[in-house]
Amino acid sequence: MLTLHFAPNSRAVRTLWLLEELGLEYELNRMDFHPKDLKSDAHRARHPLGRIPVLEDGDVTIWESGAIAEYILERHKNGGLKPSPDASNYPKYLQWFHYCEGMVMPPINTIVVHTILLPPERRDETALGQAQRLLGRAVQPVEEDMVGKEYLAGDFTAADTMLGHSIMMANRMGIVNDAHPNLLGYIERLKARPALQKAFEFDTV
Numbered sequence: 001m002l003t004l005h006f007a008p009n010s011r012a013v014r015t016l017w018l019l020e021e022l023g024l025e026y027e028l029n030r031m032d033f034h035p036k037d038l039k040s041d042a043h044r045a046r047h048p049l050g051r052i053p054v055l056e057d058g059d060v061t062i063w064e065s066g067a068i069a070e071y072i073l074e075r076h077k078n079g080g081l082k083p084s085p086d087a088s089n090y091p092k093y094l095q096w097f098h099y100c101e102g103m104v105m106p107p108i109n110t111i112v113v114h115t116i117l118l119p120p121e122r123r124d125e126t127a128l129g130q131a132q133r134l135l136g137r138a139v140q141p142v143e144e145d146m147v148g149k150e151y152l153a154g155d156f157t158a159a160d161t162m163l164g165h166s167i168m169m170a171n172r173m174g175i176v177n178d179a180h181p182n183l184l185g186y187i188e189r190l191k192a193r194p195a196l197q198k199a200f201e202f203d204t205v
């Protein structure tokens with residue numbers, strides 16, 4: 001049985017969403033997004049930094065949302081929701097899948113730190129402004145690439161559970177806005193998916 005270690009308002013919803021899209025059975029260890037749970041000895045034994053998501057599968061424990069997605073696709077769905085390597089949309093799938101944690105999440109992390117996590121007196125307006133500009137530049141190629149497409153790789157794939165989630169976060173932060181009509185349409189399509197609605201029952205983006 002797969003067990004997802006999860007807390008609301010986090011990247012862990014990506015894994016939940018993917019599990020729902022694939023129709024896999026899983027157990028959810030729903031923790032609070034709070035050090036009492038995430039930095040507990042029990043959770044640090046699963047993830048040395050006390051972060052989420054973490055997936056357990058028998059004697060396997062794996063963390064990093066992208067690695068977890070690949071693990072699920074390879075071990076439990078035989079490549080479902082992932083184009084085969086010789087498919088024309090495979091390079092695009094790979095690119096957008098990894099663009100999420102590589103390019104879009106770093107400025108999002110900085111924005112969260114300087115708007116929510118740090119106490120007001122330690123927030124840095126310069127760092128915040130830089131991250132907002134960086135995020136604005138990072139979402140632009142996604143906006144341009146969405147022309148005439150429903151999803152990042154054409155068909156819905158696991159890349160959408162990764163980068164699609166980040167695009168929704170950037171929208172909540174006001175960085176994806178009316179200047180990004182293709183991304184706004186994309187977000188509406190994602191939100192209409194029953195699997196995402198199910199995942200959101202446990203979460204808010």
Ligand SMILES: N[C@@H](CCC(=O)N[C@@H](CS)C(=O)NCC(=O)O)C(=O)O
Nearest residue numbers: 010011038050051052053064065066
């Ligand atoms: N690159 C990692 C990031 C993991 C991560 O930082 N998760 C956040 C939640 S979105 C977390 O656990 N934060 C708790 C903390 O920093 O204490 C991934 O994609 O899984």
